[in-house]
Amino acid sequence: MTDTTTTNLSQRPVLILGSVSFIAGAIIMVLSTMIHPSGEDPFNHPLVLAEYAHSELWVGIHIGQFVGTMMVFVGGFVAIYRLLVYSESSIISLLAWLGLSLTIITASTFAILQAVDGVALKFAVDSWIASPEGDEKDLIFRVGEGIRWTEYGVNSVFRLLQGTVAIIFGLAIAKNLFVNRWIGVGGVIVGIITVISGIEVSYFAFAYPNFEGIRGISMIIFLTWVVILGAAMLKKTFVKRI
Template structure:
């Protein structure tokens, strides 16, 4: 499946093409890491609690004064991360048939992930907030109906989050397939990327079947650890690449 001639090392590609690919790899690595770190940092300000205890957590959501800002920040982090992933597919530029098609389908999956995440933040960051606010301030006789509306939006959030996780997991797995033939990308980076993709697939399944459970929280933390690990490693690899002139004899 992954047989074929590996892509030549960046340093052996002459002229502007080598410089462009090196710059693209560095840019993608930085975007990925910055986006992931921003997402993690902003998420620390998200209102906590048992997310599947809807009465308790909806009250906490209604009291949150930074809800909109946090969700805008999360969207910005995810958008930067996915821009980096799209740039990485371009930088890999697979030569073998498998790597080339993995790159194309992976880029499409990354674009779908961004679209789904936009829908997710519209449901969670906007619709759910209005619904829980309406429930919290409603007269006693209206509260059951308002709560039912908020809970329905919560279940819609589960569904969108599930498929967004599936799309992101698929994009990362396809990126790992495309990267496995790329020279100068250490194999452990590829393995960590693939494991990260699998962790998102697990998240997608758990959210779709059990909501925001403890198992899903563990999978989120695992994905964060794996993501930061391979992204930091990729940044180091990208910035340690030498220019062709620097590696040429007599210079």
């Protein structure tokens, strides 16, 4: 793909795939997260793990988050890679390859996160709640708490990778101009904030609910950015083709 504002006929399916993946994936992610149990202090393990144990939708919520995130990364960002990799600029092409590599790693990390949080943790907390009072119950709680700590670690790495993907593709988009330059600049800013949220989780875990603080801000602006990017890609399918 050359650095131009026109749309090649062969690019149209990729633009449609990317736009639909970004927009639909972000919507699924938001809806899934909105119904995620969040009534208790996420850092108060006895209360929050009991809340998770009583959630009948827990596994389904995390499957929804998984599907939405895979659409964003496997559908959306891979489409961006495809649109950028054949650029006449070697720098843009290199950024596209680097972005693709990080996209694969990020999507894989999120899959692990959902396996830990959405499946393993649920089995542990259900077993804890169902067990009789005594040493065994305390032991099972510690197992669940250990899984929760693992979730903190994987979540922090995912956020670091997620932010880096936004920065890399943001830089490439800003230089390539296949959509508005400011969308690329926005991606860089969103990525930096997301990386900071990953560092925060590394040191402070989940110190507050999902939609609050820098964790909440990073989630909201990242999903807003991919929706804007998806809309710009969809708009480009209507641009005069050559």
